[in-house]
Amino acid sequence: MxxxxxxxxxxxxxxxxxxxSRIFEYTENYVSQSFNLGTDIDLEKLTKFPCIFMQETWHxxxxxxxxxxxxxxxxKTGNTVKLEYAFDNSIPPMTNEQIKEVQxxxxxxxxxxxxxxxxxxDIDxxxxxxxxxxxxxxxxxVFSISEVERIEPTLVSVMMPFDMAFTGVYEKLKEITSALDLHCRRADDIWENPAIIQDVVSLIDHSRIVICDCSGRNPNVFYxxxxxxxxxxxxxxxxxxxxxxxxxxxxxxxxxxxNNSEGLVALGNSVTSRLETIINT
Structure with missing residues (x-):
């Protein structure tokens, strides 16, 4: 239990x-009866079981x-039960959304x-x-990521050299991802942390798909x-x-x-095909 x-x-x-008055709501009768002490509740018995402490869902x-x-x-003090409790730090936090998926x-x-x-x-x-x-x-x-991954299902990140020569490539990638109702971002679109590597890693960690342009053998892109x-x-x-x-x-x-107008059209078609395969599986 x-x-x-x-x-x-x-x-x-x-x-x-x-x-x-809120105790034993959404509880099977046979379960609540097992903690019945006449007019009282067997709180000592209740405290022997593990707990999920959850906040009401919003959004x-x-x-x-x-x-x-x-x-x-x-x-128990009057109509209130005073609780002292502790979280198990060996188990990472869960979102209500995660719990609802297997409620x-x-x-x-x-x-x-x-x-x-x-x-x-009455569940293990x-x-x-x-x-x-x-x-x-x-x-x-070296950098920080959250203990529990939170992937944004429509986020596509692009890793490429910060060079004007790649502007047209990035614009084409934004165009094709938008057509698929995906959201495309590059690390230089954001500035949330003092160290750029943290912005890059956070972007990758939240992305469902990462496009890496290896042109020029840029070591940052390889990393x-x-x-x-x-x-x-x-x-x-x-x-x-x-x-x-x-x-x-x-x-x-x-x-x-x-990297010319005709080549970028072909790139867009090829990457679109791959994106469609990923998002439809």
Whole structure:
């Protein structure tokens, strides 16, 4: 079994409370009866089970972070239960959106995402977590990525030299991605961190697809392609010369193009075909 505790304003670090009238909402009768002490609730028994502490969903649920943890103590005072609890830092936060994707496995009904309550579910919480949710990622030390990946399904990032000669190439890539209802960005489109490498890595990490232009054998692009491959992103390699593709990547397909009006049209057609294959699988 596990406790599902949902609050509108979210949870503090270690102490909060719950109205007794909200306890056992969305809980099977046979489960709630097992914690019945006549006119009271067997709070001591309840605290032996793991918990999900979740905030009520607003917008698409991608902003709310739910945490797994345990109740240290639960004391009834009038119509309120005073809770002391702790989060399990070995389990990364989950968004409501992630939980909703497999809500049936958690035994959570639709209305529970927008209702402050304390439910008890006759489900093995850790078995569900192991089966459906991604484990904590190994975090690098040179730059930062979030513990839980949050990929934007329509985001395509472009890695290429910061050179005016590639402006037409980038404009063509923006044109074809827009036609597919995708959003195309390059690292120099943003400035959110003091170090540019952090902006680049954040962009790659949030992207579904990464296009890398290897023309000119730019070492930064090679480095960024390596990051994208390591993070498991779909990578499309393009180049003006097959000799600019690194030896270790020559076994992968790439798109060769000419940097002129006719060549960019051909590039657009080839990359569009590859994008359509990716987004339709």
């Amino acid at each position: 596990y406790n599902l505790l949902v609050k509108g304003g979210g949870w503090s670090d270690s102490r909060d409370d719950m109205d007794t 698409d649920g991608s902003q709310q972070n739910a945490r797994v943890g345990s109740i240290i103590s639960a004391v 049936g496995e958690f035994g959570i009904a639709d209305f529970e995402f927008s209702r402050t309550h304390w439910a008890v579910k 919480l850790y078995k569900v977590l192991l089966r459906y949710l991604k484990p904590r990622r190994q975090l690098p030390t 960024e392609a390596g990051i994208a491959h390591t993070l498991g992103r779909e990578v499309i390699l393009i180049t003006q010369s097959e000799y600019d593709i690194p030896f270790d990547l020559r076994h992968l397909r790439y798109v060769k193009y000419l």
